[in-house]
Amino acid sequence: MKDRSASAKxxxxxxxxxxxxxxxxxxxxxxxxxxxxPGLETAIVAEESGPVRLAGGLTVIAQHGFxxxxxxxxxxxxxGPGWREQVVSPAMLDYLRTNDPHRLASVxxxxxxxxxxxxLDGRTATTRRTAVDGETxxxxxxxxxxxxxxxxxxxxxxxxGIVTGGGVSLAIDTTLYLLxxxxxxxxxxxxxRIIEYDRAYAANQAALPLIRAT
Numbered sequence: 001m002k003d004r005s006a007s008a009k010x011x012x013x014x015x016x017x018x019x020x021x022x023x024x025x026x027x028x029x030x031x032x033x034x035x036x037x038p039g040l041e042t043a044i045v046a047e048e049s050g051p052v053r054l055a056g057g058l059t060v061i062a063q064h065g066f067x068x069x070x071x072x073x074x075x076x077x078x079x080g081p082g083w084r085e086q087v088v089s090p091a092m093l094d095y096l097r098t099n100d101p102h103r104l105a106s107v108x109x110x111x112x113x114x115x116x117x118x119x120l121d122g123r124t125a126t127t128r129r130t131a132v133d134g135e136t137x138x139x140x141x142x143x144x145x146x147x148x149x150x151x152x153x154x155x156x157x158x159x160x161g162i163v164t165g166g167g168v169s170l171a172i173d174t175t176l177y178l179l180x181x182x183x184x185x186x187x188x189x190x191x192x193r194i195i196e197y198d199r200a201y202a203a204n205q206a207a208l209p210l211i212r213a214t
Contacts, residue, residue: 001184007039008182011072013110014046014062015092017082018054022107025171026076033179033191045069047091055080066095074163074178075099078171079108081133087116087146105163105178107171109139114162115147123160124151124213128167139167153211156204160213172197173204 002008012026030042046052046062053059064070077096086092096104096117106114111127114120125147131138143152157177158164165174176197180188192198 002182004037004183004187005039006183007041008037009041009043009070009072010178011043011045011069011075013075013077013092013096014044014052014054014060015078015080015082015086015089016053017080017085018052018078019080019108019168020054020056020058021168022078022080022110022171023054023060025169026078026107026175029172029175029179029191029195032195035194036187036190037179037183043070043072045075047089047095055082066091069095072103073182074103074105076175076178077104077106077110077113079106079110079112079128079139079167083109083112086113093117102161105165105174107165107174108167111164112139112142112146114164115143115150118148119162120147120150120164122149123147123162124153124158124211125160125162125164126153126155126158126166126211127164129154130167154208155211156208158211158213160211166208170204173201176201177210 044062045064049065051059108128127139129140140152144150156173192201
């Protein structure tokens, strides 16, 4: 566990078709956290550096391509409708496999990409629980199809070495949880307070479990 003055780097993996709320829930929390954690840095990573078009048409700039991605304390894979292309993307899957699994995390349907890379085989994991946009099956149903012997459960966050978070707005909860893993629960709770999410964080955990399966 790091002291608040210590440096840490969090990678956020994006691709065409990422849902903007997933980036907002990760990068937004990390940005606010720097008020308390001056050594905290965020690295936006995509297959190639440069503009990436998100779901809904918003464009963001990736600082790093996969080949130049820095070593991070944790790498968070975002979700969004573009996951369908990423589960068959050799570049994405190979990049994820190069990372220490215990440094990997996902929010929402980012878990399906981790599963397609074989990284959730034999692990407990979570993702979005509901089907949208005419989906035949909810992502949580698909999770056990993409992962070999993956135990898909409904949860706010599952920590099975690899951390997976639930759908959409739970990107906030997942990022807070990861900050707690790096800097401790007191720091996590202080970040939750400064973003006025402390009550929502507690309420979400009361409604759905936070599972540690390590």
